[in-house]
């Protein structure tokens with residue numbers, strides 16, 4: 074099934090200048106870029122984006138980190154896109170990730186794990202709507 078998902082290349086990935094390498098991995102996996110921009114996240118966006126983490130002790134530092142530089146917001150499209158992106162990124166903690174995954178190869182620890190990716194079709198729909206207008210997406214269904 075053709076799906077869409079969101080990836081954010083976070084401030085640690087942006088500062089390490091691995092943006093091109095991260096995007097290359099998605100393209101090599103056959104996924105299509107249908108939305109792409111640099112964006113400065115705000116507290117308002119993050120309150121919605123990370124609503125499920127709002128009560129966690131790391132929420133304030135997570136938000137500060139996510140607002141520290143622009144992030145690269147990407148919408149990817151392709152067959153089984155959500156699972157493919159999940160596998161390419163690896164688990165949240167780079168320490169637990171397998172070699173060859175984005176988080177293992179470029180990440181350090183949970184707060185510095187290079188990328189965010191949608192964890193379900195529901196999350197992807199919500200995250201796309203938060204960051205992209207329909208006119209900014211070059212999808213197969215327009």
Ligand code: CMP
Nearest residue numbers: 126131135165183184185186188189190
């Ligand atoms: P992300 O996929 O963006 O989703 C929420 C983020 O919170 C996660 O990646 C990590 O960067 C961060 N995170 C998750 N768990 C922890 C933790 N225990 N301590 C610090 N940061 C965390």
